[in-house]
Amino acid sequence: MTVPKYRLTYFNWMWIAEPTRFLLSYVGEDFEDVRLSYEEWMKDDPKINKNDFPYGKLPVLEDRENNLKLGQSFAIARYLARKYNLVGNTIVDAAKCDEYADVLKDMLSEVEPMWRADEKQKAEIKAAFLEKTVPRYFSVIETDLKNNGGKYLVGKTTTWVDFLCAHFTEMFQIYLNTDILTNYPALKAHQHQVFEISAIKEWKDKRPVTPY
Ligand SMILES: N[C@@H](CCC(=O)N[C@@H](CS)C(=O)NCC(=O)O)C(=O)O
Known part of the structure; x- marks a missing residue:
């Protein structure tokens, strides 16, 4: 073996x-x-x-x-x-991948304190995340994704941020028990497409x- x-x-x-x-x-x-x-x-x-x-x-x-x-x-x-070779075709593509990856990392760092929080703190973290964090970041990525045709976050090929984005949007949904993509149809469709890759x-x- x-x-x-x-x-x-x-x-x-x-x-x-x-x-x-x-x-x-x-x-x-x-x-x-x-x-x-x-x-x-x-x-x-x-x-x-x-x-x-x-x-x-x-x-x-x-x-x-x-x-x-x-x-x-x-x-x-x-x-x-x-x-x-999943970082796009140019240094600009690679930089955009890094940008979106860091967005997801920032979002992650905002939900992670829930791990050790009491019920009251959890509710506060969740509310701040849904009301401020999600619109701050997803409104930008939703527009970028639509402008790029909806299939790939960056360029015209699959990149590592397609996986990151599909996964973390699902993780946030599971962790917060909320459909955080309701107002972001392009991100929702993108997540679905990534999960449909065989x-x-x-x-x-x-x-x-x-x-x-
Ligand atoms: N920034 C690090 C975070 C690593 C991290 O904190 N991992 C946690 C699990 S999610 C861990 O190892 N916890 C056990 C410990 O800190 O002893 C990464 O992205 O890998």
Whole structure:
């Protein structure tokens, strides 16, 4: 049996590792999808050696081909995107990909505090996210997407931000239990199209079922 080129270690969640799983599925690369127990990790269970992972955080990608161990989920996705030519055709395309990726990262950083918040704080974070954050960012991306024809966020080919955007819009919907795309039909249609790509659909159908 051949050892896959890639080993991706994360917890048993989609969250910030899923765009990389989409990417590897899309380019047809087999990968070891290692899912550590968050409970064991937090208890410093001796089974897990946190020193194996840069910064003691997950996800971490190992690329055996390039003898690389890489931390930081967005750096991982961007690295694979560059390796497989999923950053558009020009430096302007690549820059637009980075811009949208950073938008999604900013949005993520606004919902993440819900993880440790009490019920009152959760409601406040959710309200601010829906009333301010979503319109601030999605109104721009919705217009850009429409102007670009609706199929791709950047240029005329699939890029890594198509995966990021489809995934995180779904994550926000699940996490906030709200259809955040109601007012953004182009983004909704784009998400649907990404999920209909056969490799992505196949991955989504076979991936472990997790709450987020
Ligand atoms: N900015 C980092 C965040 C990494 C991060 O905080 N990962 C969390 C899981 S989502 C983690 O490893 N938590 C365990 C810990 O901090 O000990 C990334 O995007 O990869």
